[in-house]
Amino acid sequence: MDLLEYQGKQLFKRRGVPVPEGRHAASVDEAVKAADEVGYPCVVKAQVQIGGRGKAGGIKLAQDRDEAREHAEAILGMDIRGLTVHELWIEEASEIASEYYASVVFDRSAKAPLLMLSTKGGMDIEEVADSDPEAIARLHVDPLLGFQDFHGRRLAFQAGVDADVVRPVGAMLAQLYEAFEAEEATLVEVNPLIVTPGSGGEAGGRQVKALDAKVTLDENALFRHAENAELRDLSKEDPQERMAKERGLTYVKLDGDIGILGNGAGLVMSTLDVVAEAGGSPANFLDAGGGSKAEAITSAVEVILSNQKVKAVLFNIFGGITRCDEVARGLIEAFAQVNPQVPFVVRLDGTNDEEGRRLLAEADLPNVYAESTMDGAAAKVVELAAAGAPV
Numbered sequence: 001m002d003l004l005e006y007q008g009k010q011l012f013k014r015r016g017v018p019v020p021e022g023r024h025a026a027s028v029d030e031a032v033k034a035a036d037e038v039g040y041p042c043v044v045k046a047q048v049q050i051g052g053r054g055k056a057g058g059i060k061l062a063q064d065r066d067e068a069r070e071h072a073e074a075i076l077g078m079d080i081r082g083l084t085v086h087e088l089w090i091e092e093a094s095e096i097a098s099e100y101y102a103s104v105v106f107d108r109s110a111k112a113p114l115l116m117l118s119t120k121g122g123m124d125i126e127e128v129a130d131s132d133p134e135a136i137a138r139l140h141v142d143p144l145l146g147f148q149d150f151h152g153r154r155l156a157f158q159a160g161v162d163a164d165v166v167r168p169v170g171a172m173l174a175q176l177y178e179a180f181e182a183e184e185a186t187l188v189e190v191n192p193l194i195v196t197p198g199s200g201g202e203a204g205g206r207q208v209k210a211l212d213a214k215v216t217l218d219e220n221a222l223f224r225h226a227e228n229a230e231l232r233d234l235s236k237e238d239p240q241e242r243m244a245k246e247r248g249l250t251y252v253k254l255d256g257d258i259g260i261l262g263n264g265a266g267l268v269m270s271t272l273d274v275v276a277e278a279g280g281s282p283a284n285f286l287d288a289g290g291g292s293k294a295e296a297i298t299s300a301v302e303v304i305l306s307n308q309k310v311k312a313v314l315f316n317i318f319g320g321i322t323r324c325d326e327v328a329r330g331l332i333e334a335f336a337q338v339n340p341q342v343p344f345v346v347r348l349d350g351t352n353d354e355e356g357r358r359l360l361a362e363a364d365l366p367n368v369y370a371e372s373t374m375d376g377a378a379a380k381v382v383e384l385a386a387a388g389a390p391v
């Protein structure tokens, strides 16, 4: 799950990572009020899940209230590479002496978190990685030992950060690692991490701050982080996938028009392949799981049919723990409740398959076709979907 910049910054703040003061706004009036509270000069920043907002005109400096209003009006509703801006973050302006880059990312191949630091921040880091890979210092952290102070010093030294900020940069890396670990993120990225000019002398030393925040959280760990789970943008999730999640079903929406239900992830995957091989295009992956009860089948049918593109449905059940008679009862129940308008092809094989087929035959459901092989079932469902409208 990707967070917006302001959500990432609020998470940083909780974890002690220095960030500028800011306020969230979803309208021009809210933005002006927020700017008044933050004080001038301030920065009006578009909140969309894409980088390069600065270049696209989504980040503007406001010297006073009139400018804050003007920028908020211009940025709200703006299209940034296909994303419409609905939210703003109003932040106190920062003075910038240098722009660095820092990140913690989970490196799966090394089975460890990877820290990266560069003094070439602010710009597109992928470009730096291409043109000047040496400019990015890298270090893996042993996940069992965690972050040690020397990690910060070594990286800062390797990256060549200014001597007077080695200590605060190291401290920020420690805090970013802490945030990464404690919040169960897979990515924490700060670009730019800025160094302020400072006002000289001991007390006026230069400071470091996270001026941007990109955080990706591990969705599978969200149940351990109630606070973060609330940040989920439900409006952006696919309605079918959300419905399936709420019902505890393993469902992935695809582009096609043939609804699929099977039991066991492997069987469902191969069903998708067989349908594609037969010239069809699956509308979803749905694993009803082992031991699927009638109720679960009804629930799954509702999810599959809530996708308006579905023209035909294939049930591919191999009964092991799952009993075919239970699946048949579920289907009969589903027909009674939702009255499907599209044809179903059902292949039941394995435990209690004869009983299941007998139940289906007795129920004499309209528009349900029993098949005994997977290939036969795939060919039939592709034919029915191609025929289109309900028979």
Ligand code: GDP
Binding pocket: 043, 050, 051, 052, 053, 054, 055, 059, 092, 093, 094, 095, 096, 099, 122, 123, 191, 192, 211, 212, 213
């Ligand atoms: P991105 O373009 O989407 O990555 O957005 P960033 O938050 O990284 O901002 C892009 C650039 O805008 C930064 O690299 C800064 O140069 C500039 N910027 C953002 N906030 C401020 C600020 O408070 N003061 C100044 N002077 N520049 C800022």
Ligand code: MN
Binding pocket: 051, 052, 191, 192, 212
């Ligand atoms: Mn940035």
